[in-house]
Amino acid sequence: MGIIDVHAHLGRFPxxxxxxxxxxxxxxxxxxxxxxxxVSSVEAIMCDMVSGNAKLAEAIANDESFLGYVTINPxxxxxxxxxxxxxxxxxNFVGAKLHPSYSGQPLSSERTYELVKAYRRYDKPLLVHTYxxxxxxxxxxxxxxxxxxxxxxxxxxxxQWEDAIRVVEKHPRIFVEPCSSIPDRDKLRFxxxxxxxxxxxxxxxxxxxxxxxxxxxxxxxxxxxSQRDAxxxxxxxxxxxx
Numbered sequence: 001m002g003i004i005d006v007h008a009h010l011g012r013f014p015x016x017x018x019x020x021x022x023x024x025x026x027x028x029x030x031x032x033x034x035x036x037x038x039v040s041s042v043e044a045i046m047c048d049m050v051s052g053n054a055k056l057a058e059a060i061a062n063d064e065s066f067l068g069y070v071t072i073n074p075x076x077x078x079x080x081x082x083x084x085x086x087x088x089x090x091x092n093f094v095g096a097k098l099h100p101s102y103s104g105q106p107l108s109s110e111r112t113y114e115l116v117k118a119y120r121r122y123d124k125p126l127l128v129h130t131y132x133x134x135x136x137x138x139x140x141x142x143x144x145x146x147x148x149x150x151x152x153x154x155x156x157x158x159x160q161w162e163d164a165i166r167v168v169e170k171h172p173r174i175f176v177e178p179c180s181s182i183p184d185r186d187k188l189r190f191x192x193x194x195x196x197x198x199x200x201x202x203x204x205x206x207x208x209x210x211x212x213x214x215x216x217x218x219x220x221x222x223x224x225x226s227q228r229d230a231x232x233x234x235x236x237x238x239x240x241x242x
Contacts, residue, residue: 002035004236005211007127007154007177007203010059011042011052020207022059022066029065032211034204035233036065036242040097040127044071053083060092067240069097069127072119074111075104081118088122094240095125095152100135107138113145120146125175125239131158136167136174143173150239152201155180161187165194175239177203179214188221188231197227201235 012019020042029037039060044052049071060066070087072080087093096119100107107128119126130136130153143149156176157164161184168174176199178187191200202218204211218231236242 002033003202003232004240004242005029005034005037005204005206006152006201006236006240007179008037008039008206009042009045009208010039010056013042013208014046015208018207022063025206026063026065028204028206028211032215034211036067036236037204037206038067038069038094038127038240040069040071045097045099045102049073049076050079050083053087057087057090057093064092066092068093069095071097071099072115073103073105074098074109074115077111077114077118080115084119084122088124095127096122097127097129099129101129101131107135107142113142116142116146116149120149123148123150125150125152127152127154129154130164131155131160131180133157133160133163133167136160136164139174140168140171143171147173149173151175152177152203154203155205156187156191158182162190165191169194172199175199175201175235177201178217179203179205179209181209183213183217185217185220188217188223192221192223192227192231197223197230198235200231201239202232 041052041056151174153176156178
């Protein structure tokens with residue numbers, strides 16, 4: 001059984017790392033038996049949402065191993081709604097990406113609320129950058145207000161992952177993925193024990209991080225074969241209807 005990666009990027013970050021080209025991501029996927037990878041555009045997240053989404057769509061149009069997230073931004077409500085209509089009816093776009101840090105719009109803002117309210121009708125997962133327990137709490141409030149919303153808590157709360165997992169424990173439509181530069185040894189085991197294996201997904205954060213970082217956390221978590229297969233493959237296959 002291969003792996004489904006729910007969190008990666010195409011494009012150039014302003015950091016001393018390789019550019020996230022299609023070729024690089026394909027090489028990393030082949031090296032680690034990753035069958036499908038969900039990608040968002042670095043340009044769309046950090047600079048130009050419309051241009052970045054368009055370049056992403058072109059880059060993945062003819063490669064079934066790539067699935068796209070359309071980036072949306074609360075600062076540009078009308079444009080974001082237009083982008084959702086443009087891409088979320090396409091077979092190879094499986095959700096949306098929301099990055100509160102880069103947009104400067106916190107998850108608790110009124111504009112974020114309006115954007116999520118519009119997004120919920122598409123019935124596709126929303127990947128949200130989270131780096132605190134406060135972010136996790138705000139996601140629970142959004143899922144209470146919009147019970148049809150499915151959220152993937154990217155980075156699992158970052159340095160506050162333990163508190164973040166406790167916050168979302170009783171909210172079954174919030175899934176987590178653990179990629180981050182904080183590869184604490186007990187992270188995966190704690191998530192599985194508190195949330196169960198069904199709500200934990202594999203994400204690499206390529207090219208910001210190498211896939212082996214998250215894979216190492218999974219190996220160290222002492223999971224059963226069934227739990228490991230769920231995290232690496234089955235959960236994402238079910239969630240995204242692959």
